[in-house]
Amino acid sequence: MINIKADEIWAVIPARGGSKSIPYKNLVELNGRPLISYAIASAKATKGITRIICSTEDERIAAYCRKQDIEVHPRPEYLASDDTDVIDVLIYVLKDIEQNEGGIPDIIPILQPTSPFLLPAHIDECISILAANSEAQSSQTISDIPHNHHAYNQRVIEDNWLNFSFPEERKVFYNKQRKPKFYSYGNVFVTRSRTILEDHEIFGSKSLPVFIPYQYSLDLDGPDDLELANWYIEKSIVSLPFLDNVNIGKDVC
Numbered sequence: 001m002i003n004i005k006a007d008e009i010w011a012v013i014p015a016r017g018g019s020k021s022i023p024y025k026n027l028v029e030l031n032g033r034p035l036i037s038y039a040i041a042s043a044k045a046t047k048g049i050t051r052i053i054c055s056t057e058d059e060r061i062a063a064y065c066r067k068q069d070i071e072v073h074p075r076p077e078y079l080a081s082d083d084t085d086v087i088d089v090l091i092y093v094l095k096d097i098e099q100n101e102g103g104i105p106d107i108i109p110i111l112q113p114t115s116p117f118l119l120p121a122h123i124d125e126c127i128s129i130l131a132a133n134s135e136a137q138s139s140q141t142i143s144d145i146p147h148n149h150h151a152y153n154q155r156v157i158e159d160n161w162l163n164f165s166f167p168e169e170r171k172v173f174y175n176k177q178r179k180p181k182f183y184s185y186g187n188v189f190v191t192r193s194r195t196i197l198e199d200h201e202i203f204g205s206k207s208l209p210v211f212i213p214y215q216y217s218l219d220l221d222g223p224d225d226l227e228l229a230n231w232y233i234e235k236s237i238v239s240l241p242f243l244d245n246v247n248i249g250k251d252v253c
Contacts, residue, residue: 012093030229043111130208189207
C-alpha cells in the first residue's frame with residue numbers, strides 16, 4: 001500500500017554523469033547555460049510542482065543542483081550505465097523516499113535535461129489533466145511529425161537490401177493523405193507513483209495527450225542537436241521567457 005501525500009507534486013530530474021555522444025552532456029553549455037539548468041528553471045517556474053529532486057551519481061551535477069537549491073538524491077553506480085532504464089531509476093528514488101519519509105505524491109513529473117525547450121505551461125497542463133482524470137495513468141506532450149519521418153516511410157537493411165520497415169502497410173498507405181496520423185513524443189511526461197511502483201511502467205496503457213509545437217520537442221542527443229538547439233534560440237524559433245524570471249546560475253562548479 002502506497003501512502004499518498006496529498007497536495008504535493010514532486011518533479012524528478014534524472015541526470016547521470018556519463019554520456020558517449022557528448023561528454024558530460026547534462027552540463028554542456030547551451031546558449032551560455034548548462035543544459036540541465038533549462039529543466040530546473042522550467043520546474044521552478046511551474047504553478048504545481050512543490051519539490052524538485054535530481055537523481056544523479058555524479059558529484060559535479062550534484063554540486064550544480066545544490067547551488068540552485070535543488071535536492072539531490074544519490075544514485076548508485078549500477079543505475080548509471082548507458083543501458084539503465086529510467087523506470088528503474090524512478091522506482092529506486094520513490095521507494096527510498098517512501099521508506100524514509102513515509103509517503104510520496106500521487107503525481108510525479110519527469111523532467112529530462114535533454115529536452116531543453118520544456119515550458120512551465122507544458123508541465124502544468126500535463127499535471128492538470130492527469131489530476132482531473134482518475135482513470136488516467138499518465139500524461140505526456142506529443143507533437144506532429146514531418147511526413148518523411150512517418151513510421152510507414154522508414155526503411156531497414158536486411159541481408160544488405162534496403163526495404164520498408166512495414167511493407168504491407170506501405171502498400172495501403174502509400175501517400176500522405178492515406179497514412180494514419182502518428183505523433184512523436186514531445187518533451188515531458190507526468191505519471192502516477194502507482195504506475196511506477198505497482199505496474200513498473202512509465203506511461204501505462206491510459207495516457208493523456210498534450211499537443212505542443214514540433215520545435216519544442218527537440219531532444220538533445222548528439223553534437224548536431226546541440227548546434228540545432230543553439231540555432232533555435234538564436235533565431236527565436238523557440239521562446240523561453242521564464243529563464244529571465246528564475247534565478248538560475250550559469251556557472252558549473
